[in-house]
Amino acid sequence: MIRLLLRKELLFEWRSLFQLGGLISFLIGVSYLVYFFAGELSARVWNLMYWIIFLFLTFFAASRSYEEDNTRYRILTYQLSSPVQLFIAKAIYLLGILFMFGVILMLIFNAWIPRAHSFSLSWFFILAIVCLGFSLLTAFTSFIASHGQVKQILMVIISLPLCFPLIGMAFSLSLDVLNGESAGSIITKFYPLLAIDLIALALVTFLLPLSWKN
Amino acid sequence: MTEKHYWWKIVGVVLMLIVINRGLLTPLKHGIMDVSPDRIEAGKQVVFKINSYNANYKQAEKEIQVYLKHVPEDSKNKQEEFILKANAIEVINENQLQASFQLPSHLPDSRKVALFTLIVDNALDGATAIPSKIIMLQDSVDLADGIRQWSSSDKPHFHSPNKMYFPYRNILVETIRNTFFHVSLWFSMFLMFGMSVYYSVKYLKSNDPDADLRSFALVRTGLFFGIMGCLTGSLWARFTWETWWTTDIKLNMAALTILIYMSYLVLRAAIEDKDRKARISAAYNIFALVAVIPLIFILPRLTDSLHPGNGGNPAFGSDDMDNSLRIIFYPAVLAFMLVGLWMASLLYRSDKLLYIIEEKENN
Amino acid sequence: MNLIDLFLLTHNGLFLVVNSIVESTDFMRETGKIHVVYGVITIIFIGITLFLVYLERKISQIEKKINND
Numbered sequence: 346m347i348r349l350l351l352r353k354e355l356l357f358e359w360r361s362l363f364q365l366g367g368l369i370s371f372l373i374g375v376s377y378l379v380y381f382f383a384g385e386l387s388a389r390v391w392n393l394m395y396w397i398i399f400l401f402l403t404f405f406a407a408s409r410s411y412e413e414d415n416t417r418y419r420i421l422t423y424q425l426s427s428p429v430q431l432f433i434a435k436a437i438y439l440l441g442i443l444f445m446f447g448v449i450l451m452l453i454f455n456a457w458i459p460r461a462h463s464f465s466l467s468w469f470f471i472l473a474i475v476c477l478g479f480s481l482l483t484a485f486t487s488f489i490a491s492h493g494q495v496k497q498i499l500m501v502i503i504s505l506p507l508c509f510p511l512i513g514m515a516f517s518l519s520l521d522v523l524n525g526e527s528a529g530s531i532i533t534k535f536y537p538l539l540a541i542d543l544i545a546l547a548l549v550t551f552l553l554p555l556s557w558k559n
Numbered sequence: 560m561t562e563k564h565y566w567w568k569i570v571g572v573v574l575m576l577i578v579i580n581r582g583l584l585t586p587l588k589h590g591i592m593d594v595s596p597d598r599i600e601a602g603k604q605v606v607f608k609i610n611s612y613n614a615n616y617k618q619a620e621k622e623i624q625v626y627l628k629h630v631p632e633d634s635k636n637k638q639e640e641f642i643l644k645a646n647a648i649e650v651i652n653e654n655q656l657q658a659s660f661q662l663p664s665h666l667p668d669s670r671k672v673a674l675f676t677l678i679v680d681n682a683l684d685g686a687t688a689i690p691s692k693i694i695m696l697q698d699s700v701d702l703a704d705g706i707r708q709w710s711s712s713d714k715p716h717f718h719s720p721n722k723m724y725f726p727y728r729n730i731l732v733e734t735i736r737n738t739f740f741h742v743s744l745w746f747s748m749f750l751m752f753g754m755s756v757y758y759s760v761k762y763l764k765s766n767d768p769d770a771d772l773r774s775f776a777l778v779r780t781g782l783f784f785g786i787m788g789c790l791t792g793s794l795w796a797r798f799t800w801e802t803w804w805t806t807d808i809k810l811n812m813a814a815l816t817i818l819i820y821m822s823y824l825v826l827r828a829a830i831e832d833k834d835r836k837a838r839i840s841a842a843y844n845i846f847a848l849v850a851v852i853p854l855i856f857i858l859p860r861l862t863d864s865l866h867p868g869n870g871g872n873p874a875f876g877s878d879d880m881d882n883s884l885r886i887i888f889y890p891a892v893l894a895f896m897l898v899g900l901w902m903a904s905l906l907y908r909s910d911k912l913l914y915i916i917e918e919k920e921n922n
Numbered sequence: 923m924n925l926i927d928l929f930l931l932t933h934n935g936l937f938l939v940v941n942s943i944v945e946s947t948d949f950m951r952e953t954g955k956i957h958v959v960y961g962v963i964t965i966i967f968i969g970i971t972l973f974l975v976y977l978e979r980k981i982s983q984i985e986k987k988i989n990n991d
Binding site for chain 2: 494544552553556
Binding site: 612 | 983991
């Protein structure tokens with residue numbers, strides 16, 4: 346079922362491919378802006394720039410999650426599958442998209458404002474964990490925001506504070522990576538990050554069936 | 560414990576009165592504000608000018624004793640300490656006195672520099688100390704001679720006051736009383752948010768609109784306490800840390816908690832349908848609190864904090880909370896919690912009335 | 923005076939900073955900063971007053987609805 350739903354997500358994306366193109370052009374535009382105006386960046390600022398752009402990207406990408414389903418279509422989907430299955434499909438799809446964009450952003454950053462140690466395995470590991478957490482969090486908040494009136498703004502307002510612990514920890518971890526610390530020395534710092542992901546996963550699976558009803 | 564019962568509200572108010580009374584009227588123990596000179600050399604005669612707070616030196620003139628104390632850091636025996644008694648004391652006024660010492664030629668320490676604690680003791684106010692304030696230098700190291708010279712003085716007897724006093728802390732001074740009025744606000748806030756999550760879970764299980772109204776009322780009261788906590792903390796910080804706001808981890812957490820619940824209010828306002836509003840906001844409430852918990856219990860352990868119990872321990876350590884403070888602090892927490900519950904119950908009851916009236920109108 | 927030596931002795935950079943803050947004597951800082959405590963209690967009182975105002979408006983709303991019926 347989840348595979349079917351994933352295929353549905355992909356099909357929808359294929360039909361409106363311009364949205365992905367728009368996101369990529371946003372990435373390129375903002376990175377160029379940083380490259381053009383910021384000049385020589387310290388590790389801290391470089392890191393901050395990367396995560397801030399990534400955060401906004403996440404909001405843009407995730408707020409579309411529950412957007413394209415109109416009400417009739419939604420009722421149909423909910424009859425065929427459970428809300429949890431639908432949510433998991435959306436979260437997995439979002440995870441893929443976010444990771445892809447994270448890597449693309451990294452490539453663009455490295456092309457224009459290169460930084461030592463940034464293109465390393467531990468960085469991609471951090472990115473993967475953060476993407477997992479973000480995909481769960483923002484898929485959930487976009488589900489919540491889809492019930493409200495001004496969906497996009499509501500989405501940003503409610504996800505920003507929730508994303509803070511995750512982005513904060515990701516920031517300090519990746520700063521360590523940028524400063525050239527080996528993966529072995531920062532391995533203990535990964536656990537809180539993973540714990541937040543797990544908490545988010547557990548909560549979402551608990552809350553979704555309860556909060557979904559029509 | 561229902562809204563219509565009075566006894567717990569009375570308990571809350573009586574406790575609050577006791578806390579305000581005792582918290583404001585209990586005097587501070589006398590403490591040393593500053594000492595000059597604070598850099599001295601071994602083997603010389605030195606006269607300390609001691610400036611104290613809340614002392615009664617004129618009244619207790621006969622019985623004042625001043626000591627210099629040193630506990631070597633590298634000593635194997637932790638109990639080992641060296642004490643030197645002042646040989647002459649002159650009281651200037653209630654809060655000022657001069658004490659002269661004849662310093663031995665060597666320090667009881669294997670380094671050239673050692674830190675000393677100055678202790679002032681009198682029968683009326685008890686003993687007070689300014690820890691590790693005095694820096695003493697010596698030209699040459701002679702550990703054996705230093706230990707011999709410093710050990711010769713007789714063991715001092717420190718008085719303890721028979722009244723209740725709050726501890727004196729430099730920089731904090733009287734603002735130590737804010738512990739009761741600022742910290743209790745945060746404890747109360749967490750109780751409100753915790754209980755609101757309980758009612759949110761109850762709502763999701765039972766779909767009872769009553770539980771949703773309770774949860775909403777508790778969230779608003781909790782937010783009220785949070786904002787009060789931020790404002791009072793900000794004022795306190797202005798005159799102790801010399802800034803309105805710092806990037807201290809606890810302040811960030813507090814700001815974030817408030818942000819989260821602000822967006823909870825926005826979310827409630829943005830959803831039209833009542834049933835859906837209740838369900839979605841309950842889900843968000845549970846999610847928000849469980850997302851806040853890692854903030855409170857993981858993040859502060861990773862970074863240093865200006866707050867007491869920094870670096871590893873978010874609670875109060877024994878150093879920060881004196882028994883005299885504790886005996887008022889716990890009632891203060893209980894008082895703020897009960898008053899908070901009262902406020903929440905008032906909000907809930909008025910919301911419930913509105914809800915019933917609207918139900919009647921619709922039928 | 924060897925500063926590094928002193929630093930080793932204290933093991934705590936904050937200690938030095940805290941001790942070097944000069945006590946100034948404006949209104950809030952005089953008499954042991956007791957005015958800060960007054961300030962905190964005043965803020966709490968103002969907060970409770972605002973809560974009462976909020977409650978008052980809520981009750982007026984209820985009264986209005988009842989009188990309309």
